[in-house]
């Protein structure tokens with residue numbers, strides 16, 4: 001095994017480097033190895049710097065996921081870094097060849113939060129208020145609240161997004177609590193959203209510590225894994241992967257490990273929602289099962305959702321004119 005420091009690859013944003021530093025500290029603590037952060041510039045980062053939008057770069061619908069994750073994985077495969085740290089919710093559901101998520105460290109609070117003007121909550125904002133998010137999942141759930149909010153598309157890093165509220169351009173933005181907590185911006189949060197109103201993205205608040213599957217480091221990194229966090233995100237991602245097979249609707253999912261009747265057998269509780277883009281229709285289900293069967297619980301839940309119509313959420317309503 002190599003004697004040098006464990007090279008931890010990260011994107012360049014403040015959130016990414018903060019997350020990578022956190023994992024590097026865990027590596028030093030649990031593995032007793034030195035670490036080195038290696039910043040990998042992604043096409044996504046470049047596009048933000050030069051003003052090119054994601055949609056221009058990757059085409060509509062492709063999203064930012066691929067470009068951010070791809071450059072880090074390339075550095076890992078080429079041996080320029082030994083570990084890649086990702087926000088788990090940004091990882092595509094399909095496995096990456098030759099790589100393995102060696103650890104899911106203890107997860108942050110997965111909920112979404114609001115940063116609004118004048119300390120307001122969503123419910124206190126007058127109808128017509130402008131709320132920013134770039135996430136179809138958040139947009140659909142905001143519409144579904146029926147508060148008459150105007151949802152405005154929004155991109156950029158956390159600082160840029162919060163800045164639109166301070167400048168008065170928007171009345172509020174919706175963000176992941178975990179991101180704000182990690183970069184110490186929780187003081188600006190005006191409401192933590194109840195998952196009954198806003199189910200987070202599958203994997204939100206969790207990190208993925210990825211390495212080459214054939215690297216002996218994988219076994220060592222497994223020591224950073226938190227079993228409950230791993231089970232929860234496995235179930236949520238199984239929901240997402242199964243729904244992706246049958247629909248393109250925005251999806252929220254949240255799994256929690258709770259103590260069962262038998263103290264030796266914790267239970268996994270999963271809730272999920274798929275919505276039409278405009279939030280007008282939704283299929284919402286919950287299920288519980290054995291923590292050891294996290295993927296099975298998620299797949300069964302999503303299969304029920306597809307049977308209940310999740311596959312047809314964005315179909316034209318009967319009587320609507322067919323597309324030209």
Ligand SMILES: NCc1[nH]cc(CCC(=O)O)c1CC(=O)O
Nearest residue numbers: 087090175176178179204205206
């Ligand atoms: N989509 C970007 C992204 N990826 C991970 C986080 C926050 C940290 C996390 O959810 O783990 C964010 C920002 C946000 O959604 O507000």
